[in-house]
Amino acid sequence: MDTDFFAINRKALLAKMEGNSVAVLFCGNEKVKIGDEYYPFTPNRNFYYLSGVDEPQTVLLLFKGKDNDVSETLFIKRPYGEKARWIGQTLLKDEAKKLSGCEVLYLDELTEYLSGVLFTKRAESVYFDFENRDASSHIENEFAEKVRRCYPHITLKNLYYDVAELRRVKQDLEIKNIQKAIDITGEGVLAMLRGAKPDMYEYEIEALFDYALKRRGVKDLAFKSIVAGGVNAATLHYSKNDCVVRDGDLVLCDVGAQWNYYNGDITRTFPVNGKFTDRQKLLYEIVLEGRQRVIDIIRPGIPFAELNRTLVGYYEKVLDRIRLIHSNEELKEYYFHSVSHMLGLETHDAGRHNEGLIEAGNVFTVEPGLYIKNEGIGIRIEDNVLVTENGCKVLSEAIPRTVKEIESVMNNG
Helix, strand or coil, rough: CHHHHHHHHHHHHHHHHCEEEEEEECCCCCCECCEEEEECCCHHHHHHHHCCCCCCCEEEEECCCCCCCCCEEEEECCCCCCCCHHCCCCHHHHHHHHHHCCCEHHHHHHHHHHHHHHHCCCEEEEEEEECCHHHCHHHHHHHHHHHHHHCCCCCCEEEEHHHHHHHHHCHHHHHHHHHHHHHHHHHHHHHHHCCCCCCCCCHHHHHHHHHHHHHHHHCCCCCEEEEEEHHHHCCCCCCCCCEEEECCCCCEEEEEEEECCEEECCCEECCCCCCCCCCHHHHHHHHHHHHHHHHHCCCCCCCHHHHHHHHHHHHHHHHHCCEEEEEHHHHHHCCCCCCEEEECCCCCCCCCCCCCCCCCCEEEECCCCEEEEHEEEEEEEEEEEEEEECCEEECCCCCCCEEEEEEEHHHHH
16 A cells, blocks of 8 residues: 555645544454464554554544644554564554655654644644444544543544545555456456355355455455355345255345455355246346346436435335235345445445445445345345546446356356
């Protein structure tokens, strides 16, 4: 990633902050799994967006005075001693500066440094990244409470929504990383299409995807893969992936690679034996047409919520015509989620609440589905789109999706 990218993001956030204020952001801490084993660490995405650093226990402090007096300081752990022989060296000062473009101090200097900023530069407010999900568990809360106790005259503010607003519109570098994640995801989808056979376990099909990603240097998935055969596909977030897929079953695979922390999120549904039945084809092509109707209306200025309204309106008519439903109220039995969410540094990215108008530079999913449990059928087709000035570009266009394309890949290798 380019250091200038993170510097631009900090500049944009500082422009939103009030004068005489400080922002304190945390990368996050490693969590113990058991004994001396830790869960794999992943950085707070707002922190990464502003710093380019993914080292645990790192802190970013931004100061904005009233006369364009600005400072950007990163606080890192001191270098390991003997511990480095066991787990490797922590991030060093010159490395941190090269990644972030910030001045770098050590973490044990943070309290004194902040105190100096609050007193000598007369800061009046401190911003924290208070996301509203499980906020009580965030380390921001503990540090904010300490600031509140020690400096009762300071006003605490929340910058989460300011950063989220910046992240809604993707820059060129972000789009390149998302495209890379999608392209690699597509390779994994092709591996599943070519390798899936009746009587395989779902986890065997999943392994085909995992191997394709590992070969391309992917370090982490966008989310836990969903590989759901038959009736399992009627459960939206099924991820046990431990059942046998029988001849005649459809397989729903909702999968994504991650590249430089940017994510792809693709779903394809295919017959494990390589041939759709007439019923499967009918329902599949209804979902496919729903996808196209949503994509056709995407352009800057329309309400984000209009995407789902368009799909629901189409479903109400076509599902009544094939006698799957007899009233609009019955639709939620077969379609019960929204058709889209933002995509980026998080799979369900900032802007996840489906609010506001679509803007050029937004990247999001289009994922219509139908779930008919009593027929053992779950179908979802999910693509990732970039909103352009006049419409949208399907970033996952190259990944097979039509009945003809899927059957061709599965039967011709």
